[in-house]
Amino acid sequence: xxxxxxxxxxxxxxxxxxxxxxxxxxxxxxxxxxxxxxxxxxxxxxxxxxxxxxxxxxxxxxxxxxxxxxxxxxxxxxxxxxxxxxxxxxxxxxxxxxxxxxxxxxxxxxxxxxxxxxxxxxxxxxxxxxxxxxxxxxxxxxxxxxxxxxxxxxxxxxxxxxxxxxxxxxxxxxxxxxxxxxxxxxxxxxxxxxxxxxxxxxxxxxxxxxxxxxxxxxxxxxxxxxxxxxxxxxxxxxxxxxxxxxxxxxxxxxxxxxxxxxxxxxxxxxxxxxxxxxxxxxxxxxxxxxxxxxxxxxxxxxxxxxxxxxxxxxxxxxxxxxxxxxxxxxxxxxxxxxxxxxxxxxxxxxxxxxxxxxxxxxxxxxxxxxxxxxxxxxxxxxxxxxxxxxxxxxxxxxxxxxxxxxxxxxxxxxxxxxxxxxxxxxxxxxxx
Amino acid sequence: xxxxxxxxxxxxxxxxxxxxxxxxxxxxxxxxxxxxxxxxxxxxxxxxxxxxxxxxxxxxxxxxxxxxxxxxxxxxxxxxxxxxxxxxxxxxxxxxxxxxxxxxxxxxxxxxxxxxxxxxxxxxxxxxxxxxxxxxxxxxxxxxxxxxxxxxxxxxxxxxxxxxxxxxxxxxxxxxxxxxxxxxxxxxxxxxxxxxxxxxxxxxxxxxxxxxxxxxxxxxxxxxxxxxxxxxxxxxxxxxxxxxxxxxxxxxxxxxxxxxxxxxxxxxxxxxxxxxxxxxxxxxxxxxxxxxxxxxxxxxxxxxxxxxxxxxxxxxxxxxxxxxxxxxxxxxxxxxxxxxxxxxxxxxxxxxxxxxxxxxxxxxxxxxxxxxxxxxxxxxxxxxxxxxxxxxxxxxxxxxxxxxxxxxxxxxxxxxxxxxxxxxxxxxxxxxxxxxxxxxxxxxxxxxxxxxxxxxxxxxxxxxxxxxxxxxxxxxxxxxxxxxxxxxxxxxxxxxxxxxxxxxxxxxxxxxxxxxxxxxxxxxxxxxxxxxxxxxxxxxxxxxxx
Numbered sequence: 001x002x003x004x005x006x007x008x009x010x011x012x013x014x015x016x017x018x019x020x021x022x023x024x025x026x027x028x029x030x031x032x033x034x035x036x037x038x039x040x041x042x043x044x045x046x047x048x049x050x051x052x053x054x055x056x057x058x059x060x061x062x063x064x065x066x067x068x069x070x071x072x073x074x075x076x077x078x079x080x081x082x083x084x085x086x087x088x089x090x091x092x093x094x095x096x097x098x099x100x101x102x103x104x105x106x107x108x109x110x111x112x113x114x115x116x117x118x119x120x121x122x123x124x125x126x127x128x129x130x131x132x133x134x135x136x137x138x139x140x141x142x143x144x145x146x147x148x149x150x151x152x153x154x155x156x157x158x159x160x161x162x163x164x165x166x167x168x169x170x171x172x173x174x175x176x177x178x179x180x181x182x183x184x185x186x187x188x189x190x191x192x193x194x195x196x197x198x199x200x201x202x203x204x205x206x207x208x209x210x211x212x213x214x215x216x217x218x219x220x221x222x223x224x225x226x227x228x229x230x231x232x233x234x235x236x237x238x239x240x241x242x243x244x245x246x247x248x249x250x251x252x253x254x255x256x257x258x259x260x261x262x263x264x265x266x267x268x269x270x271x272x273x274x275x276x277x278x279x280x281x282x283x284x285x286x287x288x289x290x291x292x293x294x295x296x297x298x299x300x301x302x303x304x305x306x307x308x309x310x311x312x313x314x315x316x317x318x319x320x321x322x323x324x325x326x327x328x329x330x331x332x333x334x335x336x337x338x339x340x341x342x343x344x345x346x347x348x349x350x351x352x353x354x355x356x357x358x359x360x361x362x363x364x365x366x367x368x369x370x371x372x373x374x375x376x377x378x379x380x381x382x383x384x385x386x387x388x389x390x391x392x393x394x395x396x397x398x399x400x401x402x403x404x405x406x407x408x409x410x411x412x413x414x415x416x417x418x419x420x421x422x423x424x425x426x427x428x429x430x431x432x
Numbered sequence: 433x434x435x436x437x438x439x440x441x442x443x444x445x446x447x448x449x450x451x452x453x454x455x456x457x458x459x460x461x462x463x464x465x466x467x468x469x470x471x472x473x474x475x476x477x478x479x480x481x482x483x484x485x486x487x488x489x490x491x492x493x494x495x496x497x498x499x500x501x502x503x504x505x506x507x508x509x510x511x512x513x514x515x516x517x518x519x520x521x522x523x524x525x526x527x528x529x530x531x532x533x534x535x536x537x538x539x540x541x542x543x544x545x546x547x548x549x550x551x552x553x554x555x556x557x558x559x560x561x562x563x564x565x566x567x568x569x570x571x572x573x574x575x576x577x578x579x580x581x582x583x584x585x586x587x588x589x590x591x592x593x594x595x596x597x598x599x600x601x602x603x604x605x606x607x608x609x610x611x612x613x614x615x616x617x618x619x620x621x622x623x624x625x626x627x628x629x630x631x632x633x634x635x636x637x638x639x640x641x642x643x644x645x646x647x648x649x650x651x652x653x654x655x656x657x658x659x660x661x662x663x664x665x666x667x668x669x670x671x672x673x674x675x676x677x678x679x680x681x682x683x684x685x686x687x688x689x690x691x692x693x694x695x696x697x698x699x700x701x702x703x704x705x706x707x708x709x710x711x712x713x714x715x716x717x718x719x720x721x722x723x724x725x726x727x728x729x730x731x732x733x734x735x736x737x738x739x740x741x742x743x744x745x746x747x748x749x750x751x752x753x754x755x756x757x758x759x760x761x762x763x764x765x766x767x768x769x770x771x772x773x774x775x776x777x778x779x780x781x782x783x784x785x786x787x788x789x790x791x792x793x794x795x796x797x798x799x800x801x802x803x804x805x806x807x808x809x810x811x812x813x814x815x816x817x818x819x820x821x822x823x824x825x826x827x828x829x830x831x832x833x834x835x836x837x838x839x840x841x842x843x844x845x846x847x848x849x850x851x852x853x854x855x856x857x858x859x860x861x862x863x864x865x866x867x868x869x870x871x872x873x874x875x876x877x878x879x880x881x882x883x884x885x886x887x888x889x890x891x892x893x894x895x896x897x898x899x900x901x902x903x904x905x906x907x908x909x910x911x912x913x914x915x916x917x918x919x920x921x922x923x924x925x926x927x928x929x930x931x932x933x934x935x936x937x938x939x940x941x942x943x944x945x946x947x948x949x950x951x952x953x954x955x956x957x958x959x960x961x962x963x964x965x966x967x968x969x970x971x972x973x974x975x976x977x978x
Binding site (some may be wrong): 007008009010011012013015016018019020021022023032055058059062063078079081082083085088107108109178179183211215216217218265266267273276277282283284285286287288289290291292294295296298299300302303309310312316318319320321322323324325326327328 | 442447449450451452453454455456457458483486487490491492505506507509510511512513516517531534535536596597613614615616650775776777778779780781783784788884888891921924925927928929930932933934935936937939940942943944946947948950957958959960961964966968969970971972973975
């Protein structure tokens with residue numbers, strides 16, 4: 001392992017990692033080996049190679065990390081180029097992870113960025129357990145929760161119920177939206193996880209169907225009318241063709257029809273840009289805010305890897321619309337957290353409700369997304385599949401049966417698989 | 433974003449619309465055009481400096497010029513993304529050009545390799561071409577010279593630095609006006625306490641008792657509130673208006689109206705939703721707050737720039753429009769109507785009708801202010817464009833003026849009161865870092881190196897001289913009384929840093945600084961006033977008006 005790349009270039013980083021001072025972490029040890037140890041033994045995973053990801057790769061490499069992996073399932077688009085600086089117009093269409101890795105590897109001597117052009121779900125616990133620090137630069141809450149659930153599932157508990165700290169992989173999570181951003185440090189099993197603080201995420205704006213269908217007032221209502229009601233009726237590009245937000249022909253068709261609808265109701269304000277924004281759920285983004293949040297994340301990574309200073313405890317918000325505002329607070333753990341508490345969540349339900357109703361109720365009650373499987377253990381101890389999307393034909397009749405008819409009893413544990421969890425989660429039935 | 437201005441087709445090319453889409457949604461085509469016409473000067477291609485440029489080049493700044501006379505060192509390679517080994521010992525400004533420019537082919541750039549002081553002394557007019565000058569890693573002496581020059585030219589200066597885990601930004605601009613401040617939480621401009629005549633007429637002509645249940649269930653809550661106010665006036669007198677203390681009573685009027693929704697005679701219609709009435713009840717809290725002119729706007733109206741207004745001086749259109757606004761406010765006692773409505777549960781026609789009423793009235797106000805401005809201008813001077821006037825009136829409640837003291841003022845008459853207050857507030861006030869930052873620059877002036885910038889074994893020996901520098905800074909700030917209680921930890925910590933530049937800290941402060949540049953150039957969003965301290969350990973930011 002040729003890691004003695006100790007040219008003078010790392011002098012500044014070494015000052016911070018290797019000199020003692022009053023503001024280091026309590027666990028700081030003064031040693032001239034700290035940077036080498038970090039470069040040799042700390043493998044970092046960056047999840048997402050977009051606005052935050054590109055900045056993260058640059059920051060981590062220049063902070064001294066040598067072994068960095070990056071996952072991203074997307075390819076490069078033109079609209080990325082205003083901030084994802086590792087990509088050029090000629091790269092449009094290429095995989096983000098691979099392009100980003102190649103760029104950083106060629107620019108910065110000695111770093112090894114390994115790309116993974118695939119989904120986070122393509123890897124298992126064994127893969128994620130290989131990293132010492134995981135940093136998320138994602139634009140999806142579902143994906144964040146999935147990673148959070150994965151990392152929390154890796155934590156082992158000792159006999160007394162204490163966390164085995166050697167199984168904790170710190171998770172640093174960054175997010176931006178326009179000129180706002182946040183960065184948080186999660187020590188799974190010790191500090192609040194993503195699931196603990198789900199209510200910090202504002203709900204998505206959805207317009208009521210009756211407004212869209214009967215009483216439009218805003219240009220957005222007109223656009224949603226075309227998306228939800230008109231397109232499925234007219235299927236302008238073929239029977240099986242659903243809306244592709246990246247296809248200008250689709251957007252143009254939607255734009256024209258939205259203008260027609262708006263004209264009918266004397267509504268102003270339908271523009272092509274607005275149509276794209278609504279159809280693609282576009283979130284505005286700039287280089288500067290992404291730079292800020294990714295920078296804090298990378299600083300946290302260095303602090304955690306070297307104890308050069310105490311990490312953020314534990315949630316920072318940032319907003320530079322009016323002046324510059326930033327502050328950090330200590331978010332609290334949810335003692336009944338579905339993910340990181342060691343208690344089994346109880347779900348109250350009438351036994352006369354159908355399985356379908358139960359699943360829909362679960363989705364809203366504990367924020368599950370798209371339940372793919374629901375199983376339980378019968379009194380003989382064998383696994384019983386109640387419903388599985390994968391085996392829809394074989395299991396769909398169960399959806400209309402009541403919980404009682406399915407022979408489920410009060411206190412029974414039920415296992416679920418959904419989009420936010422890499423693994424099964426368990427809840428306990430409580431009949432009312 | 434408001435309509436009509438944005439309804440017109442984009443003046444930007446298809447390619448630019450594609451590339452810049454995500455940022456155009458924040459500052460619009462007009463903001464983008466201002467960015468593309470701007471030229472920025474960067475003093476010193478440090479890590480902070482080049483990251484600031486990166487964050488300006490990516491969104492499409494017109495052009496930049498780097499002034500840097502230093503050579504690339506190993507330390508630079510360790511923290512600067514835009515250098516590689518081949519650049520060692522070459523001019524640093526020149527070396528970063530290629531990697532910077534390749535990020536956006538629309539941007540042009542150049543560099544000056546001579547020393548800054550010579551440039552200031554010999555060709556000061558060089559700086560007049562820039563919209564703003566960003567300075568990183570300059571000495572106290574360079575700062576004095578540069579800031580005095582730029583203040584004279586009325587060009588904003590942004591000083592940006594970092595050391596270890598601490599970042600520093602200082603904005604200097606004599607006056608910066610903002611029409612589009614884009615506040616996060618603006619109160620709607622409904623004028624429930626002072627409905628304009630056409631609105632009142634419209635509401636009076638609506639007979640709620642003659643409506644079917646379905647129609648009643650689709651009356652916009654704005655109308656419901658105004659009807660309820662009419663009932664209130666009948667009971668309490670025409671001059672009376674419900675206040676917050678009358679909230680419950682006012683809500684009962686609405687509830688009574690709500691109870692009048694009866695199911696239809698044939699019984700087929702489901703009992704209608706009363707969503708609009710629920711909205712009305714919820715809106716009572718804000719509706720009863722009297723329409724008032726925000727303090728910040730009052731201050732602008734009373735600003736010396738318009739009292740009196742010197743039309744013949746080179747006064748910005750902004751002040752001409754403020755003058756017109758002042759006339760309007762004097763005559764009517766309120767700001768021009770914003771003209772936009774929030775969405776409200778309603779049938780389409782009723783809502784659009786209301787919207788049109790508000791738009792027409794707002795249009796009348798814009799014309800009135802436009803005339804007032806036109807009247808005062810000599811024929812030789814063209815007035816503000818109608819699109820600017822429209823933008824101005826729509827944003828009348830959000831106007832902001834930022835004035836940052838000069839470096840000279842900060843040095844000659846420091847804000848001792850604020851500093852003393854901060855020092856007394858908490859032993860861990862971020863003002864400590866400001867004090868140390870000043871002290872470190874004094875240290876440099878005396879020893880030609882920064883505290884702790886030496887071998888690992890000897891950085892602690894800089895603690896004592898840095899402590900002396902801190903004392904003299906505190907003395908200059910008339911804070912000698914607290915010199916003994918100044919936390920020694922901070923001094924040790926700064927020596928530990930040894931002038932180190934950690935890339936991620938540089939990147940954070942550069943991201944923040946770059947956005948301030950964009951605010952100055954686009955005149956949108958509100959710049960900080962005037963000193964920012966960033967602490968990467970606590971992940972916190974403090975801004976002081978020093």
